[in-house]
Amino acid sequence: MRILITGAAGFIGFHLVKSLINCEYNIIGLDNINDYYDINLKFSRLSELGIVKNKIVDNEFIVSFKYDNFKFIKSDITENSILIKIFNEEKIDCVIHLAAQAGVRYSIENPQAYIDSNICGFINILEACQNYNIKKLIYASSSSVYGNNNILPYSVDDRVDKPVSLYAATKRSNELMAFTYHQLYKINTIGVRFF
Numbered sequence: 001m002r003i004l005i006t007g008a009a010g011f012i013g014f015h016l017v018k019s020l021i022n023c024e025y026n027i028i029g030l031d032n033i034n035d036y037y038d039i040n041l042k043f044s045r046l047s048e049l050g051i052v053k054n055k056i057v058d059n060e061f062i063v064s065f066k067y068d069n070f071k072f073i074k075s076d077i078t079e080n081s082i083l084i085k086i087f088n089e090e091k092i093d094c095v096i097h098l099a100a101q102a103g104v105r106y107s108i109e110n111p112q113a114y115i116d117s118n119i120c121g122f123i124n125i126l127e128a129c130q131n132y133n134i135k136k137l138i139y140a141s142s143s144s145v146y147g148n149n150n151i152l153p154y155s156v157d158d159r160v161d162k163p164v165s166l167y168a169a170t171k172r173s174n175e176l177m178a179f180t181y182h183q184l185y186k187i188n189t190i191g192v193r194f195f
Helices: 011-022 039-048 080-090 104-109 111-131 166-185
Strands: 002-006 026-031 061-063 070-074 094-097 136-142 188-194
Touching: 002 011, 002 080, 011 026, 011 039, 026 080, 080 111, 094 111, 104 111, 104 166, 111 136, 111 166, 136 166, 166 188
Parallel strands: 002 026, 002 094, 026 070, 094 136, 136 188
Antiparallel strands: 061 070
């Protein structure tokens, strides 16, 4: 199975890539390595996966020197032409979409980053799945979608239509968009509300 993992240099992405590599899946990792937090941490994670910082070239694949079943591309999910290249060349079977602009406070300072990555980027992922007949999509949502809900413990049955940040609104939008693509194109989608 060939799995595309976006956000591969992030905390969750890195650990997932490492785990799936050891299960002998073929993994294509994608990350834009933005500077929302220390990029040296991201490069360190990639190094542990066999991707050398000085060999990384934007929008070009690099094969791990440690794992023959892992390759990486530094790109952005908002770059639709690169996603088309990946899906054309790699014959993806499943997408695990973890890339996003994170952070509640930063969404107040820089709302456009959230629209670009979390909305435009996510629709690019959904469209690629639809256009390349990918039927398995797992994506990152957020516990932020619960907003000011005071009912504990949280439940997937709770109403989540009153977000209190733009970040939460984009993640709830992702859930609705994924549901729509499931209904229209029978893409099996699973959204994980990380805490």
